[in-house]
Amino acid sequence: MTDTVRTTCPYCGVGCGLLVTPGGERTVTVAGDPDHPANRGRLCVKGAALPETMGLEGRLLHPVVDGRRASWEDALDRVADGFRAAIRAHGPDAVAFYVSGQLLTEDYYVVNKLAKGFIGTANIDTNSRLCMSSSVAGHSRAFGSDTVPGCYEDLELADLIVLVGSNTAWCHPVLFQRIEAARAARPAMRLVVIDPRRTATAQEADLHLPLRPGSDVALFNGLLAFLAGRGVVDRDFVGRHTHGFAAAVAAAARAAAPADACDLDPALVTRFYEWFASTPRTITVYSQGVNQSSSGTDKVNAIINCHLATGRIGWPGAGPLSLPGQPNAMGGREVGGLAGTLAAHMDFTDDNVDRLRRFWGSPSVAARPGLKAVDLFQAVRNGRIKALWIMATNPAVSLCDSGLVREALGTCPLVVVSDAMEATDSTAFGHVLLPALTWAEKDGTVTNSERVISRQRRVLPAPGEARADWWIVSQVAARLGFGAAFPYRSAADIFREHCRLSGFENDGGRDFDLRGLTGVDYDGLVPVQWPVSAPGQETRRLFGNGGFFHPDGRARFVALRARPPRAAVSADWPLLLNTGRIRDQWHTMTRTGLSPRLSAHSPEPCITVHPADAAAFGLSDGAMARIESPLGGIVMTVVLDDAQRVGEVFAPMHWNDRFASAATVDRLIACHTDPVSGQPELKAAPVRISALPVAWRGLLLSRSTPGTPDPGVVWSRSAGRGHVVTRLCGERPAADWLEWLRALCGPDGDWLHYEDRRQGIFRAARLLDGRPDVVFFVSPRGDAWALDWLGDLGRAGDLPPEGRAALLAGGVVRNNARGPVVCACHHVGRTAILDAVARQGASSLDDIGRLLGAGTGCGSCRPELRRLMAGARAAPVTAVPGTHD
Ligand SMILES: Nc1nc2c(c(=O)[nH]1)N[C@H]1C(S)=C(S)[C@@H](COP(=O)(O)OP(=O)(O)OC[C@H]3O[C@@H](n4cnc5c(=O)[nH]c(N)nc54)[C@H](O)[C@@H]3O)O[C@H]1N2
Ligand SMILES: Nc1nc2c(c(=O)[nH]1)N[C@H]1C(S)=C(S)[C@@H](COP(=O)(O)OP(=O)(O)OC[C@H]3O[C@@H](n4cnc5c(=O)[nH]c(N)nc54)[C@H](O)[C@@H]3O)O[C@H]1N2
Ligand code: SF4
């Protein structure tokens, strides 16, 4: 245990503690930290698969200037010269920073200090604009500060949990495990899920409300009116600690019948309202289905209104709880990462600006909010911003209208990208690429969704010339003449300054207070929940007895009118596209895309379509479809699922040009933003869909990444065990498949091949020193992959005899596929699970666990297992649907 390091998971905002032990050659083992309050030893599949992402393949290991390797000196000079020249010629607002909730607090503090404090521009925004800025705005309107009132334990103490626009089972899996464990211990506890889709989360609920997208304000306005009508109002709390109750209730009462507005069965709506009214310990948890909306801020306040009215806030088991997604979304809020905020939870008042001038000793602190992400990239596109520095985010993929983002990056005179990876869709536009340390290599702190600050600690040495983000920024600051204010030698130095600022002239009027940590032993820092105004003093909950941060100490109700999404479906664009996450990928896949285990669950970009829509648009399960919006088009594989509402389709946000020919979903999504928060509507874009004619399908397994196929070919890529899997299809077969393949993979080696031109079948393998190095199958429907042995290609010492025979003989390869992997920990596929139900009589999760091991690892797959088992029992399956895996 001596080498084991206590650190924090780099993925979601649950912020699980990990025990990481380094092995040789950049290997690590990972276990959940039993002492961390967020997870108490639990892990989800993404955390558990971290060891598979530690390799150096694809890492950016030295600075690059204009496409060529450069020294740190030259690269830093180039950045500083470019920024200085732009500022001299056009003023400080001609430069901008676009940063990320995946930076550590120390990195984030330093870049914000450089931009707002010393360069004097507030043109620094973060990908959190796309993530939780509506929650920030909603909190600020209601509480007078961006404060999360409750904590995770409330999920266990509640009698009613309401999840709104949150696929918790997949996106905050350890919190969902905690919810499931609490429900098992206390079956009377109820779970309501409000999501247009019947997600893995919704499937576990006592009540699922599949509401019309965007209609949450109507639903919660209806709830407020219902509570007022029933007299379920905490008069004392409302009278002493709030303002604006009557106006909010009047606005809510004027609204149309909520069931109509939300397109829901009125009986279900009433049941939800009655449960809410009769359950004092109610917690309402919300995430991107709420935030990523043109009425996101109103949705947040519609929820908070109901909690204020009932006084259910800041008490054990009661309160609104926003779940931000990124590991340090909260840290970013604390350092003022958003263009409209200042460090230490201050906003842009003259007093605060003056306070920062004095604290930092800088006369040039920005005095006005800067451009929010969407406006910022528009300003880059218009030429107003001459130099842009992107850090730890991939906007060419993840920002709305990513076609415009790419245009903007393509025309900007200086684009600097700090990233851990060399080739991303965004680094492709960088004039200067700066190699950053990433998880396991860097040191600092993060804050999770319940205000708990934890250390991320270094486990592995820095690879190549990669450096910490705070170091890189400090070096540029020094070159711009601000060296005295950026003297940091370690993350600890920065953390102490951050703590001091939180307490500087803070008479209790600012929620964010780390005074009690100023002198703390940074290396030994244990998870701690802020505010910490004195050593040893933590805060579980706020606002139970008022004490809001508006000047009068009262919270505000917000009177709301429901608005539909900004863009509506029409005859030309008849379907509404919803987007979000899949269970085992993280964002733009730069890290999770490297893991075979994480790539097995959903290995290709898929669009989920209701069977009725599929019939209407001529689509079948497994078919290729083109999806278009007025902004662009993408291609994905169709998955039929009646968990979708009719008229709505869902596509993941993860795929991008590194992993597919055309599957970047943000190419379709216009930048309609929320008027208060500036958060774009990423969950409601009108599209059309049509079948893509395909004459052949191919599966290519190769030990190294093949070249990019010619433009007529549709392809996507995923990680296999020791190899890369490329799925391909097209309208016209190649004139000479072997030539085509050799062009893609390189001509070396011994090629074996078999072709039946009449039946459209081609198979080939390349042997290098007797080992299979490339295997390629083509057939008209792509339905005969023998993936079980091909899947072990990477480990095979030699081509197995049955493989050679299958390749060279003319017969059809037996389809012995395991089906899509459901349990990533134990690599158990759908076929085996259905088989265990049909043939071995498995009837419970325990049976499946005993027979196959599935569901006994991290537990992320348990909702899917239950669904598969229920489906199998309802309709015994003889043939396995979905032929692609
Ligand atoms: N596996 C995985 N986990 C992740 C991430 C990841 O990339 N992969 N990313 C992390 C990050 S940064 C974030 S922000 C979180 C996001 O976590 P979530 O917000 O839980 O995830 P999403 O899939 O973006 O969207 C949640 C749900 O909102 C629903 N929705 C869409 N429109 C509406 C609507 O109008 N009203 C309501 N009520 N619901 C609607 C969608 O159908 C979807 O199921 O996940 C974090 N965790
Ligand atoms: N359509 C649609 N679009 C969405 C969403 C959606 O639901 N639908 N969700 C939005 C949300 S909530 C989010 S949070 C964003 C996420 O979108 P992004 O932030 O663009 O996604 P990531 O892939 O996490 O990008 C992080 C980058 O940082 C790099 N990196 C990793 N570690 C470090 C480090 O320590 N330092 C530096 N400098 N770089 C590092 C990674 O290699 C990667 O390139 O996407 C948004 N976009
Ligand atoms: S729930 Fe999973 S991804 Fe999120 S912090 Fe915990 S282990 Fe990491």
Ligand SMILES: [Mo]
């Ligand atoms: Mo996010």
